[in-house]
Amino acid sequence: MIARIVAILALLFIGASASAFTPRTGHWFNPSESGSGYNIDIQDGVLVVTIFSYKTGGDSEWYISSGPMSGEQTGYTGTLLAVRGGQCISCTFVAPSSTINSGSITINFTTETTATVLAMEKGAKQMQ
DSSP, rough: OOOOHHHHHHHHHHHHTTTTOOOOOOOOOTTTTTTOEEEEEETTTEEEEEEEOOOTTSEEEEEEEEEEETTSSSSSEEEEEEEEOOOOTTTTOOOEEEEEEEEEEEEEETTHHHTEEEESSEEEEEOO
């Protein structure tokens, strides 16, 4: 009987430590890339990430991706869409002029406040 209780407690401990953290929602960034960043929201196992960045010529560009996280809630892979056009701040609503499939994005959370991002097959970057 005691062996059974110890076994159950061990399984509960192992199960609890397997998902030892939950990634934080909010603003994430790479300190070496000033001016760009990521907004991440996670609810009920679904991640939404918006990325604000710049094209090679310096024009701003927004990206969005959303979908279910991995089974352990520490990873995400999805389609990354570039969103162009749209309204300016305090202007009359104008729908975005286009959404362009920009490849995939993979986010692997290593702690609740750090992650590695691979977007548009351009190499992994750290964010916090």
